Amino acid sequence: MTIATPSTPPEPAPSGLTLPALTERVEAVSALYARKFGIARDPDWFVLKLAEETGELTQAYLAASGRTRPRVASEGEVPDGGRAALAAEVADVLAHLLLLARSQGIDVERAVREKWLVWEGEVGGEVDVQAEVGRG
Template sequence: MTIDDLTAAVLRISDLYAAEHDIDRDRDWALLKLQEELGELTAEHLRLTRRARGTPDETALGDEAADVLGMLLIYCARSGVDVEKAMQRKWLKWLEPAET
């Protein structure tokens, strides 16, 4: 599955969720939800590293990471960010051979 395929699937699921719960999902909503999901990922990390109360759950960490990625993809789509191009420009360029 490509990033574009994953984004399209996540957006379809987000459309279903929004219709079911009558949520207006603009760019601000997506950014705020991304922050919320990052907080939940942080909470799970703290539980797993025994720095917070609660029972650690290894699957919850992956679930929260998936929520962060999903919301990031939604935010990027709402903001017109091409994630593949941005990753190439910002990160993957370092794997390319240097020009001589």
């Protein structure tokens, strides 16, 4: 795996979808949704919607980890311990985070490189990404 640096572009995700391309697709869906339902996406909307979705992620996490009251499954629902709901809320938070960043003109890849990835060399050399991920 090649680690992207300011001088090397990031590798595309296995799906072939880059973060900027994902952001633009999420924006297109969000704009369509807003038009369909008459939602004004002003600057406050982006951050408030992210906060709403973060709350829903927290709720889904609590349910998936068994820390909420038991609920009755809907007819035809496959019991999965709340994993599908958790995954859906993670997707919502990621999408709304990308929308907020886009609305504020933030280059997410650059921000992550400058805030997080600068530490790769600070711990005494190259980081073995696979080993670090395995340590979780």
